[in-house]
Amino acid sequence: NAGVTQTPKFRVLKTGQSMTLLCAQDMNHEYMYWYRQDPGMGLRLIHYSVGEGTTAKGEVPDGYNVSRLKKQNFLLGLESAAPSQTSVYFCASSYSWGMGNQPQHFGDGTRLSIL
Amino acid sequence: DQQVKQNSPSLSVQEGRISILNCDYTNSMFDYFLWYKKYPAEGPTFLISISSIKDKNEDGRFTVFLNKSAKHLSLHIVPSQPGDSAVYFCAASGNSWGKLQFGAGTQVVVTP
Numbered sequence: 001n002a003g004v005t006q007t008p009k010f011r012v013l014k015t016g017q018s019m020t021l022l023c024a025q026d027m028n029h030e031y032m033y034w035y036r037q038d039p040g041m042g043l044r045l046i047h048y049s050v051g052e053g054t055t056a057k058g059e060v061p062d063g064y065n066v067s068r069l070k071k072q073n074f075l076l077g078l079e080s081a082a083p084s085q086t087s088v089y090f091c092a093s094s095y096s097w098g099m100g101n102q103p104q105h106f107g108d109g110t111r112l113s114i115l
Numbered sequence: 116d117q118q119v120k121q122n123s124p125s126l127s128v129q130e131g132r133i134s135i136l137n138c139d140y141t142n143s144m145f146d147y148f149l150w151y152k153k154y155p156a157e158g159p160t161f162l163i164s165i166s167s168i169k170d171k172n173e174d175g176r177f178t179v180f181l182n183k184s185a186k187h188l189s190l191h192i193v194p195s196q197p198g199d200s201a202v203y204f205c206a207a208s209g210n211s212w213g214k215l216q217f218g219a220g221t222q223v224v225v226t227p
Contacts, residue, residue, distance in 0.1 A: 004158070035217075042119070042204060042217035043159070058214065090158055097208065097215075103149060104215070106158030 006107035023091030032074040121218035134192040138205030
């Protein structure tokens, strides 16, 4: 009963380093999303995907790239980490846009610190 | 420019009493609204939603009210329980594009 799994849970990076956050879902959802949560800002959409092989920009895409090579996985990459990217990152998935009786399901988050 | 606003960052309520969480939005194109609940170190979980064709939706102890003319919605929790202590996020979407806009959240603390 895994749902949405995010890896890793915590990470500390130095400015300029790169890393990839992995999101995996086992619910056969078409739609997947990456959000960041910052104090006083709520969740903001970084990138999203409406199906395997497709990605699109969200509200705050700069400095991030994504890939959806397999339906169950959605990867978020930071090519050159900056302190402004210190945040908690959440992945979510849903059958459609996540309304009605099929809302978005979230992972438990990745806490990322950039020094 | 935040289109969904939760102006109360925190709320303290006694166990057994009513908790009322408020949310305001600015985009008149929003027509679907959701509330998510979040415990520390966990992801948000869906709580309740309402479509703009309704003004009230109820699910057990949770009721969401929508006032479209005021662009305001509220979540009522009756009676409040210690397990309700969490951060509550309001979110809104328009059917034409579907992406959710979240408020900043309200931290609810239910005291014995």
